[in-house]
Amino acid sequence: MSENLKQFEDKMNKSIDALAEEFTSIRAGRANPHILDKLKVDYYGTPSSLQQVANVSVPEPRMIQIQPWESSLIKLIEKAILQSDLGLNPTNDGKAIRIMFPELTEERRKDLVKDIKKKGEAAKVAIRNIRRDANDLFKKQNKASEVTEDELKTLEEKSQKLTDKAIADIDKMIDVKSKEILTV
Secondary structure, eight states, X not given: OHHHHHHXXXXXXXXXXXXXXXXXXXXXXXXXXXXXXTOEEEETTEEEEHHHHEEEEEEETTEEEEEESSTTHHHHHHHHHHHSTXXXXXXXXXXXXXXXXXXXXXXXXHHXXXXXXXXXXXXXXXXXXXXXXXXXXXXXXHHTTSSOHHXXXXXXXXXXXXXXXXXXXXXXXXXXXXXXXXXX
């Protein structure tokens, strides 16, 4: 009985983790090397993450510097950045790639906050769907006489508490990221 609840709690946590990962790829006007985490570079025929083929650093608040371990990778890394949907313009000096982050306009900041809220809402919907699936399973178990009416009520209350906690966590994440974006 409780292993089912644990399974649904794990699913909710995965939804929250996915949202957190999505939020790391949203630019806040400051250089954040994590926006490059999903980028893959063709390294001798193997798609490799940028961190596996180069040193990624933030020498200045608005700049990311990528120092490939092999100079032959510079063009490949630059091409991967340009082909990504990150909207970044890399420059290279033959030894390293630099990505400058322009100051975000007020309008762009507001658009990013809207996007954050939209992603947060999608995560909340996913959480509510997980709760619905949990309650459906508990009702089926009740019909099959695997759980009593009292146990059903307790399980539904616990799944609601998990849902409330997950949604509160998502709201907090939205607030934190929104403040980060709106801070000039």
